[in-house]
Amino acid sequence: MDVAARAGVSIASVSRHLRGHNVRRAEAIDQAVAALAYRPSIAARSLQSGVTRTIGVVVPDIVNPYFAAVVKGAELVSRGAAYTLVLCNTDEDPRREAKVLESLDGRIDGLLLGPVTEHSETTEGLRQMGIPIVLIDRRVGTPMGFDCVLVDNHGGARRAIEYLVGLGHRRIGLISGPLESTPGRERHEGAISALKDAGIEQEPDLIQIGDFRTPGGYQAALRLLALSRPPTAIFAANNMMTVGALRAFHDTRVRVPGELSFVGFDDLLLGDLLEPGLTCVDRPTEEQGALAMRLLLGSLDGRPASEPRQIIMETTLKVRGSCGPPRGSGVVRFGDGDAVALGRR
Amino acid sequence: MDVAARAGVSIASVSRHLRGHNVRRAEAIDQAVAALAYRPSIAARSLQSGVTRTIGVVVPDIVNPYFAAVVKGAELVSRGAAYTLVLCNTDEDPRREAKVLESLDGRIDGLLLGPVTEHSETTEGLRQMGIPIVLIDRRVGTPMGFDCVLVDNHGGARRAIEYLVGLGHRRIGLISGPLESTPGRERHEGAISALKDAGIEQEPDLIQIGDFRTPGGYQAALRLLALSRPPTAIFAANNMMTVGALRAFHDTRVRVPGELSFVGFDDLLLGDLLEPGLTCVDRPTEEQGALAMRLLLGSLDGRPASEPRQIIMETTLKVRGSCGPPRGSGVVRFGDGDAVALGRR
DNA sequence: TTGAAAGCGCTAACAT
DNA sequence: ATGTTAGCGCTTTCAA
Numbered sequence: 001m002d003v004a005a006r007a008g009v010s011i012a013s014v015s016r017h018l019r020g021h022n023v024r025r026a027e028a029i030d031q032a033v034a035a036l037a038y039r040p041s042i043a044a045r046s047l048q049s050g051v052t053r054t055i056g057v058v059v060p061d062i063v064n065p066y067f068a069a070v071v072k073g074a075e076l077v078s079r080g081a082a083y084t085l086v087l088c089n090t091d092e093d094p095r096r097e098a099k100v101l102e103s104l105d106g107r108i109d110g111l112l113l114g115p116v117t118e119h120s121e122t123t124e125g126l127r128q129m130g131i132p133i134v135l136i137d138r139r140v141g142t143p144m145g146f147d148c149v150l151v152d153n154h155g156g157a158r159r160a161i162e163y164l165v166g167l168g169h170r171r172i173g174l175i176s177g178p179l180e181s182t183p184g185r186e187r188h189e190g191a192i193s194a195l196k197d198a199g200i201e202q203e204p205d206l207i208q209i210g211d212f213r214t215p216g217g218y219q220a221a222l223r224l225l226a227l228s229r230p231p232t233a234i235f236a237a238n239n240m241m242t243v244g245a246l247r248a249f250h251d252t253r254v255r256v257p258g259e260l261s262f263v264g265f266d267d268l269l270l271g272d273l274l275e276p277g278l279t280c281v282d283r284p285t286e287e288q289g290a291l292a293m294r295l296l297l298g299s300l301d302g303r304p305a306s307e308p309r310q311i312i313m314e315t316t317l318k319v320r321g322s323c324g325p326p327r328g329s330g331v332v333r334f335g336d337g338d339a340v341a342l343g344r345r
Numbered sequence: 346m347d348v349a350a351r352a353g354v355s356i357a358s359v360s361r362h363l364r365g366h367n368v369r370r371a372e373a374i375d376q377a378v379a380a381l382a383y384r385p386s387i388a389a390r391s392l393q394s395g396v397t398r399t400i401g402v403v404v405p406d407i408v409n410p411y412f413a414a415v416v417k418g419a420e421l422v423s424r425g426a427a428y429t430l431v432l433c434n435t436d437e438d439p440r441r442e443a444k445v446l447e448s449l450d451g452r453i454d455g456l457l458l459g460p461v462t463e464h465s466e467t468t469e470g471l472r473q474m475g476i477p478i479v480l481i482d483r484r485v486g487t488p489m490g491f492d493c494v495l496v497d498n499h500g501g502a503r504r505a506i507e508y509l510v511g512l513g514h515r516r517i518g519l520i521s522g523p524l525e526s527t528p529g530r531e532r533h534e535g536a537i538s539a540l541k542d543a544g545i546e547q548e549p550d551l552i553q554i555g556d557f558r559t560p561g562g563y564q565a566a567l568r569l570l571a572l573s574r575p576p577t578a579i580f581a582a583n584n585m586m587t588v589g590a591l592r593a594f595h596d597t598r599v600r601v602p603g604e605l606s607f608v609g610f611d612d613l614l615l616g617d618l619l620e621p622g623l624t625c626v627d628r629p630t631e632e633q634g635a636l637a638m639r640l641l642l643g644s645l646d647g648r649p650a651s652e653p654r655q656i657i658m659e660t661t662l663k664v665r666g667s668c669g670p671p672r673g674s675g676v677v678r679f680g681d682g683d684a685v686a687l688g689r690r
Numbered sequence: 691t692t693g694a695a696a697g698c699g700c701t702a703a704c705a706t
Numbered sequence: 707a708t709g710t711t712a713g714c715g716c717t718t719t720c721a722a
Contacts, residue, residue: 010709015701024707037473042451043391044699047714052388054452062420062432063413065614072408075434084448087407087432089420103429106387107399128382246618268615269410273591275620355693360717369691389715392698 073289157190217244277320418634562589622665
């Protein structure tokens with residue numbers, strides 16, 4: 001270590017000074033450090049200490065504004081703590097996820113993960129990493145296996161369906177996400193159970209399983225619209241599929257909410273500026289990421305929690321203009337929000 | 346190294362086998378590796394080799410869909426190469442940027458950077474990192490200092506203004522970005538020069554400098570609309586400020602394009618679904634990230650290029666419905682796109 | 691091909 | 707408070 005020589009001390013003293021211990025020739029060391037633009041080697045430090053002061057953040061889709069917001073929230077919280085964040089994208093692909101996690105193994109001290117599926121294959125791998133892990137948005141493995149921050153998917157989807165039913169809809173098309181994923185499954189189940197409670201027997205044709213991506217949502221919406229008896233309302237289980245569905249409505253010139261009502265899960269950046277405004281199930285985003293990071297930092301710097309914590313955040317139904325009574329229901333809309341029943345003819 | 350003992354060979358042989366050299370007891374080693382779930386230590390390897398096989402990706406705003414797309418493009422390209430990506434966010438804040446770069450120093454072999462400002466203070470710091478660097482979207486330091494991937498900001502802004510002028514606008518409000526940033530400055534200059542070429546002397550009131558963020562765009566639009574003689578058209582220099590401006594139009598109930606025409610720089614996820622559709626200067630996004638990453642990987646794995654390369658990608662004006670002739674210009678719109686001159690009264 | 695051994699840069703225990 | 711030294715886990719000479 002050249003710095004030591006230049007400051008006229010041993011390398012141990014330099015190390016000590018840099019770590020904050022009291023040292024006699026502190027100034028000389030500082031000078032030498034400055035003169036030589038010395039930077040401690042992360043690798044050597046990490047090899048010696050066994051820690052990396054790095055946190056992995058792995059999400060299924062970085063272009064999805066929801067995950068972008070989650071990442072931002074997490075990042076904001078991590079600012080204070082002296083950790084570097086490593087962000088990775090799995091593209092909603094389980095194999096990608098496996099690869100990414102493998103490449104991260106050994107590089108990170110903690111992991112914030114939005115798992116692609118609930119399949120438990122990964123679970124063992126996750127445990128083997130031997131580091132604190134907080135799951136975001138999606139569970140994995142057995143219930144309560146890891147800390148996780150979720151939202152009330154079931155309740156959110158239920159509320160959306162109940163709202164549509166309340167408006168008079170009976171034929172409600174579902175654009176669900178992959179049933180192997182937590183939000184896909186829970187939102188689907190929430191919707192189905194709300195339908196059942198309303199005494200509606202859901203036709204299989206009205207159920208479309210998408211992939212949480214925009215093209216999938218587009219195709220699913222098209223299939224729904226092409227039915228011999230198309231739905232009077234559609235619920236899409238996430239934001240990207242909502243974009244696809246809206247685009248399908250646009251391309252097929254379906255009037256919303258005149259001919260078709262629509263509710264999405266997750267708000268969009270311009271959801272309020274669309275005409276009509278997007279009615280959707282809204283949920284905290286940055287807050288979810290922030291909370292997850294706080295949990296992780298807790299297990300990282302303090303002692304790990306005795307048992308996995310599970311946090312479920314609430315959703316709210318944000319009513320804007322994309323829903324109305326079903327066409328031909330004998331209920332007609334006047335103006336922008338008032339619905340007046342005229343009675344059946 | 347336990348693996349060596351279990352396979353009955355020396356640690357050197359294990360290392361050799363893992364690195365692909367020919368070894369006699371290869372199978373035994375493989376077995377031992379599998380049995381012990383052995384993973385080479387990144388830190389030790391990095392300490393020994395001096396490389397990290399990690400690439401830093403630093404962007405000013407990860408929630409900005411433009412940068413999200415750039416990151417995605419870069420990530421896609423990096424898949425094949427055995428590099429881990431470290432993504433960091435600087436929040437359009439020069440101090441944050443300095444911190445982030447410092448924390449990355451020593452951890453990465455290459456850097457993809459979207460600089461916050463053009464100030465050259467950072468330039469020296471960047472050089473001192475001693476690693477290949479590719480700049481995205483923004484320059485820094487002296488021209489041609491680093492490899493960079495840009496778009497034709499000047500030309501894009503110019504085309505937007507020319508389009509508005511062609512429609513008959515003379516009072517065009519500008520919502521520009523920070524003039525210290527490359528896109529902020531270049532787009533501003535492009536707009537101003539187009540105005541000048543059209544023989545329009547731009548009033549200072551009609552120039553609002555924003556910060557590339559949504560709230561800034563909102564405020565700027567409000568100020569423009571509050572002018573005693575408000576503009577008949579507005580050009581916003583990026584996507585986030587466009588969102589803010591659109592929201593301002595919505596809140597103040599300004600009819601677009603009836604009372605006000607609007608062009609943005611950068612498309613938005615729902616730009617085509619807005620009513621009217623967003624007319625904007627569009628540019629490649631994922632491609633920019635992909636190209637930048639290819640450049641970086643080139644200097645990383647191959648020999649670095651002899652001199653900095655500068656790639657400037659083209660923009661296109663995407664005409665949708667948010668522009669029309671100025672109100673009171675004696676030009677009236679019929680239907681959805683036809684403009685018919687009636688002559689002045 | 692193989693094993694022994696040096697050393698990457700740092701920290702921590704030990705001795706002073 | 708300070709210097710000496712061992713060793714973190716790996717790769718890579720150097721001999722054999």
